[in-house]
Amino acid sequence: MQRSPRDCPYREHQEASTISTFGAVRSLQRGLEVLQAINCNNGLRAAEVARIVGIPRPTAYRLLETLEGLGFVVRGPSEDAWRPTLQTKSLSSGFRDEDWVAQVAVPRMMKLGRKILWPLDLVTFHDYRMAIRESTHNISPFSVDHGMVGRELPVLETAGGRAHLAFVPDQERAQIIEGLRERLGSDAVDFHDDGPLDYILARTSELGVGFRIKGFNARTMSISAPIYSGERPIACLTMIWIGTALKFDEALRLHRDALISTAASISDDLARVAAEQSEE
Structure with a gap:
């Protein structure tokens, strides 16, 4: 059965928050949004990440590869789905035991x-x-x-x-x-x-x-x-x-x-x- 990815609570928080007068570093903001989307779902493809975060698919793919290089996400060998790694525990409680x-x-x-x-x-x-x-x-x-x-x-x-x-x-x-x-x-x-x-x-x-x-x-x-x-x-x-x-x-x-x-x-x-x- 095809799983439907879930939108994350962070979207509501983002829309309600006030942007700093100094401006947000857009790539960092998007990268964190991508990581939060991955944490809210047990495996997401790049297209699903793009839809949830509201960014173009090439941008989503580039950010996923960057997060992979930093050790925060990993892509499964048998499907084009990205999951959080143990490294995410250093940032939040988003890591689940099943991600071993x-x-x-x-x-x-x-x-x-x-x-x-x-x-x-x-x-x-x-x-x-x-x-x-x-x-x-x-x-x-x-x-x-x-x-x-x-x-x-x-x-x-x-x-x-x-x-x-x-x-x-x-x-x-x-x-x-x-x-x-x-x-x-x-x-x-x-x-x-x-x-x-x-x-x-x-x-x-x-x-x-x-x-x-x-x-x-x-x-x-x-x-x-x-x-x-x-x-x-x-x-x-x-x-x-x-x-x-x-x-x-x-x-x-x-x-x-x-x-x-x-x-x-x-x-x-x-x-x-x-x-x-x-x-x-």
Whole structure:
């Protein structure tokens, strides 16, 4: 579903304020308006910024690139959308916890994606679905899917969903499974092409990654490693490959350790950022 960007409260404040007799530095004023617009929305394209701020699109693009160079915004690799970075915390409270995706996770994803060539998805659990937050499909020569960011996938039929279930605390897992039973029915929860749910979760814990061999998408297989904030997973990093090109056991041998290592590095980066913020 296409998201509509929100106008920000700062517009009313701007219109009501009195301009200094010395005159405003127009480029600075516009740059701050652009940054405030980005902070009010979870990702904006240059055209959307231009509409909200009321400036030409080339001007918006130039200001966004300037803010990127200063470290205040970053553009996602899979879409032409700009988001605030951790640097915005030094200016205001506009930074949201979810923006770790762009600044912390994406660089690690891109590095691994260029190495293994198979596409990667970063997925998070939301409302009994797994939402794709970022992806390297656009840089993968082996990708068979495009436009993945923003899609929602089933929890029980995907490697990322299975990894999330396997590694969350026991009480949280039980609550999620109960909620899925109410929505899908017991048979849809307990039995899958890859085996009973209990077996799948036990096997996931043993492997250290969620997995999908059969079902959901007959063309592909996948494995997924958890990303932690503290003691619980907040996202999963999933590698997808064409099943006829690479057998499951071979994919595990070749890529599981690198996937787990990258997910662990993202977790470490999150812990470092949290520590730095707590010291401020």
